[in-house]
Amino acid sequence: MTAVRQPEGVGEVVDPIPGAGAPHLPEQPDLVQLLTPEGERVDHPDYSLDVSDQELRDIYRDLVLVRRWDVEATALQRQGELGIWASLLGQEAAQVGAGRALRAGDMAFPTYREHGVAWTRGIDPLHVMSLFRGVDYGAWDPVATGFNLYTIVIGSQCLHATGYAMGLQRDGGEHAALAFLGDGATSQGEVNEAMIWAASFGAPVVFFCQNNQYAISVPLERQSRVPLYRRAAGFGFPGVRVDGNDVLAVLAVTRAALAAAREGQGPTFIEAFTYRMGAHTTSDDPTRYRLASELEEWKLRDPIARVKAYLARSGIADHDYLASVEAEADELAGRIRSGTLEMPDPPGTAIFDSVYAEQTSELAAQREEFVAYHASFEGGEH
Amino acid sequence: MTSQTLTLGKALNLGLRRAMEDDAKVVLMGEDIGRLGGVFRITDGLQKDFGDDRVVDTPLAEAGILGTAVGLAMRGYRPVCEIQFDGFVFPAYNQIVTQVAKIHARSRGRLPMPIVIRIPFGGGIGAVEHHSESPEAYFAHTAGLKVVAVSNPVDAYWGIQQAIAHPDPIVFLEPKRRYWEKAEVDVDAAPGPLFSSRVVRGGDDVTVLAYGPMVKTALQAADAAAEEGRSLEVVDLRTVSPLDLGPVFESVRRTGRCVVVHEAPVTLGLGAEIAARVTETCFHSLEAPVLRVGGYDTPYPPSKLEEEYLPDLDRVLDAVDRAMAF
Numbered sequence: 001m002t003a004v005r006q007p008e009g010v011g012e013v014v015d016p017i018p019g020a021g022a023p024h025l026p027e028q029p030d031l032v033q034l035l036t037p038e039g040e041r042v043d044h045p046d047y048s049l050d051v052s053d054q055e056l057r058d059i060y061r062d063l064v065l066v067r068r069w070d071v072e073a074t075a076l077q078r079q080g081e082l083g084i085w086a087s088l089l090g091q092e093a094a095q096v097g098a099g100r101a102l103r104a105g106d107m108a109f110p111t112y113r114e115h116g117v118a119w120t121r122g123i124d125p126l127h128v129m130s131l132f133r134g135v136d137y138g139a140w141d142p143v144a145t146g147f148n149l150y151t152i153v154i155g156s157q158c159l160h161a162t163g164y165a166m167g168l169q170r171d172g173g174e175h176a177a178l179a180f181l182g183d184g185a186t187s188q189g190e191v192n193e194a195m196i197w198a199a200s201f202g203a204p205v206v207f208f209c210q211n212n213q214y215a216i217s218v219p220l221e222r223q224s225r226v227p228l229y230r231r232a233a234g235f236g237f238p239g240v241r242v243d244g245n246d247v248l249a250v251l252a253v254t255r256a257a258l259a260a261a262r263e264g265q266g267p268t269f270i271e272a273f274t275y276r277m278g279a280h281t282t283s284d285d286p287t288r289y290r291l292a293s294e295l296e297e298w299k300l301r302d303p304i305a306r307v308k309a310y311l312a313r314s315g316i317a318d319h320d321y322l323a324s325v326e327a328e329a330d331e332l333a334g335r336i337r338s339g340t341l342e343m344p345d346p347p348g349t350a351i352f353d354s355v356y357a358e359q360t361s362e363l364a365a366q367r368e369e370f371v372a373y374h375a376s377f378e379g380g381e382h
Numbered sequence: 383m384t385s386q387t388l389t390l391g392k393a394l395n396l397g398l399r400r401a402m403e404d405d406a407k408v409v410l411m412g413e414d415i416g417r418l419g420g421v422f423r424i425t426d427g428l429q430k431d432f433g434d435d436r437v438v439d440t441p442l443a444e445a446g447i448l449g450t451a452v453g454l455a456m457r458g459y460r461p462v463c464e465i466q467f468d469g470f471v472f473p474a475y476n477q478i479v480t481q482v483a484k485i486h487a488r489s490r491g492r493l494p495m496p497i498v499i500r501i502p503f504g505g506g507i508g509a510v511e512h513h514s515e516s517p518e519a520y521f522a523h524t525a526g527l528k529v530v531a532v533s534n535p536v537d538a539y540w541g542i543q544q545a546i547a548h549p550d551p552i553v554f555l556e557p558k559r560r561y562w563e564k565a566e567v568d569v570d571a572a573p574g575p576l577f578s579s580r581v582v583r584g585g586d587d588v589t590v591l592a593y594g595p596m597v598k599t600a601l602q603a604a605d606a607a608a609e610e611g612r613s614l615e616v617v618d619l620r621t622v623s624p625l626d627l628g629p630v631f632e633s634v635r636r637t638g639r640c641v642v643v644h645e646a647p648v649t650l651g652l653g654a655e656i657a658a659r660v661t662e663t664c665f666h667s668l669e670a671p672v673l674r675v676g677g678y679d680t681p682y683p684p685s686k687l688e689e690e691y692l693p694d695l696d697r698v699l700d701a702v703d704r705a706m707a708f
Contacts, residue, residue: 107456136490137487137488137489137490138488141492142456142489142492142493143492143493148456149485149488149489149493151481153476153480153481156449156476156477156480156481158449159445159446159448159449159450159452159453159477160449160450160452160453160456160481161453162449162450162453163449163450163451163452163453163454163455163456163457164453164454164456164457165453166450166453166454167453167454167456167457167458167459168457170409170435170457170459171457177453189443189445189473190445190446190449190476190477193441193443193445193446193449194446194449194450196441196443196446197440197441197443197446197450200441353490354486354487354489354490354491355486355487355525355526356486356526356528356549356550357486357491357494357496357549357550358548358549358550360528360577360624361624362624362625363624
């Protein structure tokens, strides 16, 4: 391993990967936190959160239901009912917190892992499952839900969010765009271009980076020699690092960033410091590139356990409420399972039908050939 | 009828102006297109008249131009992106192929992408590397895109307006070496639909197909052939994707011979696709195989050698001779 030179003027290189031999939770400088892993509410000088008890219970419910959905989807993939699944396990707080900071009229630009954000935008989980089952490219209406379709090419959606925000500027409304990206995506040219554009035009866009420590197998050190949130300074806008496993801190920080964007103060980069507790996708094997002890350590920072501890200790939620959420989660899982299994395959001609707004005669001819070919078999349609 | 004598470049400028007047959602984006008016001055004067929100001098990053155009299109805008030169489109290639082309299908039509990507293309201007390329096949091979290549001021004036009004993404190829060619342009009546080819010279012996800068070359070849008693029918394809080959099939059934001319390398170029389709449809009418005249399978050469690389009148006539000798 080559020795790392610390560039002049940069006070700190990227943090060591948590758990790499360290017997304690490593220091995380500049981490905004409002709820500790033990479930204690703490204050932060720059961020406060005005949140009702009912909202806290709803947040807990979101976290639990989203995790249950994720677990069910992983099981369905293992049983051959999904082609692949990109698990959000461990990132529930980052996603529910960010998603809940959005308002109607705002637009989110997800990667392919933001199931928790989809949930907060009111999207039917089955409209996400259909993508991973291979039925379509995602069945929700991006315009009606304010949640763009999943973008699989890494980082490309950051430019879409920025252009969308430029449109919001021209339209004169009070809305903002929220671009999701991962730690790996920060190496993409398009992501850097998006931040240049956003800064140059003062676009109302927030870049929400879930630093889950790995880009499939490659750890953060290969993407950046400085903490990611510090990159923003080079583009000319604020960067902030938040405990990505603290749903309250994520909500507070994202709300503040979106408010600044809506008020014409331009973009913010948020680094949600978190951990992908599962595999990159169901095709991945994380035991090949990370230690079991690292996962164990992050389990101590579980994003849901701390909320549950806080709700129970503070009396905001009683046993009956917590039990009712568990029951609802099981019910949701059942609905996701049966809905996935019952999902009809699309007709073959679907491949031709939305390529263009104005179908070409060439493609119409191919469609006719396709239909005629299938009709030529005994029994007709197929 | 109001007609004006316009260069191809000025016809584009007026066409863009008219499109911007017709629809307030039209936004021009590109490098140096505002204050400078573009390196070829195609957007000259437009920022002054429409403001810098509608004629946007962008940062110098082509993926950024196309990626933000996608977002603007999602908000209901109609971005018209200028790529400064053909060889500089590749940093934007990812956005064009994986996003611009696919978002309509991905969203099952909920997110139309009415984006026009203007690219000055082709060689013959004595330029350095990356300034003379013909990348049309890359785009024609991509489902979800449409590709247009104009050859003259009339089509430039009307075509750019038709492309901007069209609901699908269009790569709009401008023959940069013909920017200064002049013609009478009727600014009141469109000559015909965007995605249609046109017979621009009638003839009986060989059908010659071209688009963009090669249409003029094909017409010059037809003049020269006429002096030798050969009658060439010249078809301006005008649209590269979709191809409008109806008039071509009709022509080839009469002539029995077909030559396709383009500047791009012949291997897997448009000529290959056209040859296949003409053969499939006109097999029994053909007296000779469909022949292709185009660039060689080399990088575009330094300018001292570009005359050797580019198809010219003589290479077209050579192909005509070979077709006749079959």
